[in-house]
Amino acid sequence: MNNSHKYNGTYAHTLATAVMALTIIAAVIFTSCARQQYSRPTITVSIQPQKYLLEKIVGDKWDVKCLLSNGANPESYDPSLTHLLNLENSKAYFRMGNIPFESAIINKVHNNNPALKLYNNSEGISLITGTHSHGSGQRDEEPDPHTWTSVVNARKIASNMYNAMVDLDPDNKGYYADNLRSLLTELDALQDTIAAGLADKRGTAFVVWHPSLSYFARDYGLTQISLSPEGKEASIGMLQETIDDAKAHDAKVMFFQKDIDSRQAQVANEQIGATLVNINPLSYHWDKEMLNIADALSK
Ligand SMILES: [Zn+2]
Incomplete structure (x- = not known):
């Protein structure tokens, strides 16, 4: 009787341990599933x-x-x-x-x-x-x-x-x-x-290929001169007109988006003689891009 009780006690203990282990395993499996299923929206x-x-x-x-x-x-x-x-x-x-x-x-x-x-x-x-x-x-x-x-x-x-x-x-x-x-x-x-950096630059002009900085120009009273408002290669006549306009405005900076803009921009700048500055207005690091643009114009 004693033996049997002892045996049953051990058995019950083993069973309890097994159930506990299974519960833990199940919990782990459930949690990891849940984590996958209910990941962030x-x-x-x-x-x-x-x-x-x-x-x-x-x-x-x-x-x-x-x-x-x-x-x-x-x-x-x-x-x-x-x-x-x-x-x-x-x-x-x-x-x-x-x-x-x-x-x-x-x-x-x-x-x-x-x-x-x-x-x-x-x-x-x-x-x-x-x-x-x-x-x-x-x-x-x-x-x-x-x-x-x-x-x-x-x-x-x-x-x-x-x-x-x-x-x-x-x-x-x-x-x-x-x-x-x-x-x-x-x-x-x-x-x-x-x-503060652009306070004394109101009225000055800069050049871009694609007109991606119209709102920036508006904020600080600057003039944006775009070589290609249509988003493609400009005709020779139109391009020359814009180059002359940039020279008349004494534009000191040309912004260039290397993944997007045409090489024509660099050729045009040989006549304008502005400082070429690479920008990427579509970058994740938006704040750094804003500073990069402002910094180039403040010089
Ligand atoms: Zn655009």
């Missing part, structure tokens, strides 16, 4: 500067995916299948606002994911017209899409992103509000630095 944005700003607002609560990779040209961008699938698995798509590929993407994806929420990050920004035609030939009406190359606009973009987050995830409103406040403080400091 995703928001898709169009360009890297949006990712930079949005990540500062959503922190580690959301995964921010970007359609346009570094170095790609937004004017000729055709989204890959992977990009479109990412978008279909997203809770929301934040368009920059007026980049030509954005409307095409929304039409493509909306049929497959009608629940996808859409937000325009440039809402409320006073748009510049007359700089772009993007092949439609209607240069006077088309809004300039490069709203993000402006610290003033970035404040508005950040607020728009915050409003969208409160709409998507109202439970974390306080968290997003704290992050927005920190971001706006950073943007104010950036704005102060740039404005």
Whole structure:
């Protein structure tokens, strides 16, 4: 009886240990599955500067995916299948606002994911017209899409992103509000630095190939002279007219986007004689790009 009891006791103990071990294993398996299944929700944005700003607002609560990779040209961008699938698995798509590929993407994806929420990050920004035609030939009406190359606009973009987050995830409103406040403080400091550097440069001109800095020029009272407003090779006659214009304005800086702009820019600059400065307004490191542009102009 004693023996039997002892035997049963040992058996029960072994069983309990086995059950406990299985429970732990099951818990581990369940947790890792759960982690995969319930990973962070995703928001898709169009360009890297949006990712930079949005990540500062959503922190580690959301995964921010970007359609346009570094170095790609937004004017000729055709989204890959992977990009479109990412978008279909997203809770929301934040368009920059007026980049030509954005409307095409929304039409493509909306049929497959009608629940996808859409937000325009440039809402409320006073748009510049007359700089772009993007092949439609209607240069006077088309809004300039490069709203993000402006610290003033970035404040508005950040607020728009915050409003969208409160709409998507109202439970974390306080968290997003704290992050927005920190971001706006950073943007104010950036704005102060740039404005101080360019204070005595109002009225001066700079040259670009593609007119990607219209909003930056507006913020600081500068004149942007674009060698190729149509986004392609300019005719010899038109190019010469712009070169003469740049010389008349005594432009000291030419900005060049090496992945996108034509080599014609460098040839034209042999006549203009400006300092050639490489920029990438589509870089993730948006704040550094703004400083890089301001720094070149402040010399
Ligand atoms: Zn453009």
